[in-house]
Amino acid sequence: MDAGVTPDAGASRAFRAPLARPRLCVLGGVCAALARHLNMSVAVVRIIFVGLAFAGGAGLLLYVWFWALVPLEGQGGASAAGAGAAAGAGAAPSAVRRRINVPWLLFAVAVALAIAAFVDGAFGGGSLFIVTVVMLACAAGSVAWDQLVEAGDGTVPSGWARAPLVAGAVAGAGARGGSRSIRVAAGGLLVAVAVLEPVAWAHVDAWLAWPLFTLTVLVAAVVLFGPWALHLWQQLMTERTARVREEQRAEIAAHLHDSVLQTLALIQNRAGASSEVSRIARAQERELREWLYAGADPLETDLATELKDFGAALELDHAVRIEVVAVGEPSERGTGELAAAAREAMLNAARHAGGDVSVYIETTADAVDVFVRDRGPGFDPETVPQGRLGVRESIMGRMRRAGGSARVVPGAGGVGTEVRLHLDRRDADEGEQP
């Protein structure tokens, strides 16, 4: 019957599978879990539960109790030891799959009961009250299940796995659109009932008919608008949490700003620009600053962010202070050829020059320029031996291939070196398309 039913009985009799509900289940997975745990047939367990259910509903209560307390497979303390047998269950994070579509099953019951209620009302039967209330409960329950249980479990309504026994009720429901259609269907049913009630129950005692009518209208309203209100409420809560966190973060930032950042600046100042202590303090400062001021992480780093990160990393390894200034709306990606060439230039500056290095990124409407300027001993590309590929290949060749240009010139006043990278933006866009 169930993939999770056949336990590894043959393996060892002493071994007892952990008590955990399989993720591929009929309703709650309780029977399957117990059957596996007790090494019994799942059919026997089900019969016992059904039998107990007739004993004053004990079976139902027990089922609900187990459902609430037994963990899902791969969740909490339950190890996945027994999961090997449950082929469909897979690893821990997979969603719960039910073989029957509970919301639509409840809806079908509600439809049947609604018909019964009208028949009952037309012929003046005595069980009208109980039938109507159960009908309302089923209709509301179908939506509640859909909104609360399935959403909570991360259930994937498995269209393919629906057993034929509930075919009538579940036939048409789509996988994800089901959530909306169950709401509309249940709401529509209740509204129809509310409209038809006064007509159909002409013979029913008004003391019974009117409360039922009111109750029907109320439940219809809840079914139709409840999920919407619930959604709004959840959204409000999420926003509130986010705001509180943002405020807290700002407070922490203000405090750290006045204490730790000042101290780090002081350490750098006192320790001298290129000392080990100063470098570590500077790296710490950057890290802290980033954490304090960075909002949500950008999905893909742009050129400026990438070069700032790279500069911070270089400062850790080399006696260098790198200041990155970016101007204009960042457009270039941090993974492009331009970024690679700029990184190479920065690495060269850190390795061969040290001291203060200025990196300037300018993004205009039609081009991106990167300047890397150091104050080292200077450097002439003509005198670099052939074997040294750093500048020739990694910077100039790379920029040429990307459709841009690179120039290595002596810094202003003959001090140090400046690498100028230029890339036209239109070319860049085309060049980066795969």
Add this chain to the structure above:
Amino acid sequence: MTQEPEPGVQGAATGIRVVIVDDHSIFRSGLRNDLDSTLEVVGEAANVDAAADAIASLKPDVVLLDVHLPGGSGGGGAEVIRRSQAASPATRYLALSVSDSAEDVVGVIRAGARGYITKASSGSEVSRAVAAVADGDAVFSPRLAGFVLDAFGAASGEQAEANDELDRLSAREREVMRLIARGYAYKEVAAELFISIKTVETHVSSVLRKLQLSSRHELTAWALERRLL
């Protein structure tokens, strides 16, 4: 009040009289030791009220001013400048901050500071900046230059038509700002553009004036929404 006017530290009579305003005593004493001997530190203050009093009574040439300060009505360095302008109109201010946030920097510049440098600058860099400010020049760090370029829309090709236009940079000012953002010293900017250092200083001062007077909405909007980094 934590400030105590230092009676005559060996500075020469011609030295630039400096007041250091910072709420960290270690930083104040560190900076005092690092400054050149041409600078005479005549006083220190640790909060807004003490700073305003010290500036009013000492009338220093230059105030080294931390952007974030306790006390007063919470306005920090900008508040110190506003409160002291009447009492000591000749005093010039150099903002000194660990802060990278644009609102802080622009706030203190618009209040009247003549420049902005980071606290990680070395003693000799600070001394040079103080001397420049005392001479009436503006001191721009590469980062501040980058911010100016962004805030005035220079990167998107906006350019002033007339010299007295406050909301945009002229072509020359833009060139100067670009070079400063690239890490060039004034002297190097002058050599690169074939102009005199004096002209560079004029351009920078003019940019500073625009930064202080412009009503360009991006200055504040941009500063609020992004961090100068």
